[in-house]
Amino acid sequence: MTMAIVQANRVSVDFSGFKALNKVNFYMDTGELRFLIGPNGAGKTTLLDVICGKVKPTEGEVLFGDNIDIGKLSEYRIARCGVSRKFQTPSIFENLTVLENMELSLKSGRGLVSSCFRKPDSAARDRIHAVLRNVDLDEKADQKAGYLSHGEKQWLEIAMTIMQEPKLLLVDEPVAGMTGRERNRTGEILMEIAEERSVLVVEHDMNFVKRFAKTVTVLHEGRVLCEGTFEEVSNDPTVIDVYLGR
Ligand code: ADP
Numbered sequence: 309m310t311m312a313i314v315q316a317n318r319v320s321v322d323f324s325g326f327k328a329l330n331k332v333n334f335y336m337d338t339g340e341l342r343f344l345i346g347p348n349g350a351g352k353t354t355l356l357d358v359i360c361g362k363v364k365p366t367e368g369e370v371l372f373g374d375n376i377d378i379g380k381l382s383e384y385r386i387a388r389c390g391v392s393r394k395f396q397t398p399s400i401f402e403n404l405t406v407l408e409n410m411e412l413s414l415k416s417g418r419g420l421v422s423s424c425f426r427k428p429d430s431a432a433r434d435r436i437h438a439v440l441r442n443v444d445l446d447e448k449a450d451q452k453a454g455y456l457s458h459g460e461k462q463w464l465e466i467a468m469t470i471m472q473e474p475k476l477l478l479v480d481e482p483v484a485g486m487t488g489r490e491r492n493r494t495g496e497i498l499m500e501i502a503e504e505r506s507v508l509v510v511e512h513d514m515n516f517v518k519r520f521a522k523t524v525t526v527l528h529e530g531r532v533l534c535e536g537t538f539e540e541v542s543n544d545p546t547v548i549d550v551y552l553g554r
Contacts, residue, residue, distance in 0.1 A: 310337040312371065313476050313506040314359055314391075319368035319379075321354050321530075328354040330530035331368065338373075338475075341502035343517050344510045345541075346527035347551050352510045355527065356478045359508070360393045361386040373475060390475030396484060400464055402454030406445055409453050410436045413468035436471070443467045443497055459490030466497065477501060479509045483516050495520040514552070518542070526551065 316334040320327055329351045336342050344352050357363035358370060361383040370379040378386050400409050411428055414436075428436065440446040443463035448456065453464060462482060469477060482498065483491040495516060501507055511517050517524060517538055524541045526533040528551065534544045541547050 310339075311374075312336065313338040313340070313373060314508075315371040316355070316358065316365075317369045317371070319355075319358060319365045319370060321351075321358060321363055322366040327530050329358065329365070332527075332530070332532055334525065334532060336476075336506060336508060338506055339502065340523065341498060341507045341520070342509070343521040343524045343538075344508060344527060345512070345514075345517060345524055345551070346533070349529075350527040351530040352527050353480070354530075356393065356480065356508070356510060359386075359476070360391050360478055387472070390473070391478065392469040392472050392474035392476070393478040394465055394469050394480065394482070396480040396482075400453045400461055400468070402452065404453060405450050406440065406453055406456070406464055407436065407449040409464060409468060410440065410449075410471060413471040439467045439470050442470075442500060444493065457490070459486045459494065462486070462490075462494065463497065466501070470501065474505060476506045476508065479507060481510055481512060483511065483513050491516055492519075514542075 312335055314336050316332055318331045318333060319329055320331055321329040332355065334355065344355065346352055354363060358365055361378065361381055365379050369377055372378045372389055376389055378389060414428055414432055437446050440449055443466060445460060445464060445467065453461065456464060483494050486494060498507055498509065499520060521538050524538050525535045526541050526547050534541050534547055542552060
């Protein structure tokens with residue numbers, strides 16, 4: 309039996325009379341790697357913003373995991389429940405090494421400032437190196453993050469979010485600006501992460517979505533237009549009409 313990791317019930321977001329989301333019903337199973345697609349302005353970012361608490365719904369409810377109502381919780385509280393967001397532009401510290409960036413992102417109740425001054429114990433170090441290995445960066449642990457390639461910076465930030473041990477990882481356009489090889493590796497990394505966690509990805513690159521998505525949700529004008537496998541949604545006449553344009 310599966311269980312929802314996140315569930316939005318009739319969620320609307322109203323920006324001064326403009327409905328960025330309009331009674332959206334969205335359900336994601338625990339352990340899914342879900343892709344969210346749709347034209348610019350469809351409401352994809354707003355849905356991620358609602359799930360991580362950056363934007364509050366004007367109506368409807370957002371349930372997380374074991375029916376925790378996160379719709380009114382602060383971003384901080386939602387993060388503590390197990391939701392992490394990886395934004396499109398990496399927010400790594402370029403003058404610090406890869407390892408130092410990872411140390412900064414260490415979870416536990418310590419908070420950022422105290423974790424800056426406390427060296428991680430050996431178990432934490434092992435964990436950092438294991439996570440870095442998963443994103444092919446362990447050999448670059450002592451390199452300044454500023455010298456990483458664009459793709460590697462994205463992987464470092466994914467690794468940093470994983471240190472917070474999220475149950476649900478929200479990812480904004482992970483492959484924008486990447487080389488073909490980096491795109492493929494990013495897809496593999498996201499699939500590997502989804503073996504342990506739930507992952508929701510906003511993506512415009514349809515070749516990437518086609519290759520790595522099992523289930524795709526299409527948003528349009530603040531509503532869920534259609535949901536299914538890539539093949540199903542890409543053959544839907546309305547999706548073709550409003551988004552894929554074939
Ligand atoms: P997408 O990510 O699918 O491109 P967004 O969720 O960013 O779409 O935006 C949905 C709509 O809501 C857009 O028309 C956008 O201009 C509008 N919007 C987003 N954020 C705000 C805001 N803070 N104030 C007013 N309108 C907004």
